[in-house]
Amino acid sequence: MRNVKYGARLRKLVDAAITSKNQKYECPKCGKRNVKRRGNAQWECQSCSAVFAGGAYSFSTGVGEVSSRMIKEYEK
């Protein structure tokens, strides 16, 4: 499945991306650990079928957390 061959650093990065891509994440809506990757940066909860925008290969990214924190600040 992995088609990167050369360079230990690249192989590590690709392995991390693939494992975080196939992992299940906790749903922010219903709290169940059932969110799977639906497509590029699309994450869908298998229980309540809510769709979230996230990172390309992981459910939340550092930039995404910063922006959601900023949105919460503006809502006050």
Ligand SMILES: [Zn+2]
């Ligand atoms: Zn859910």
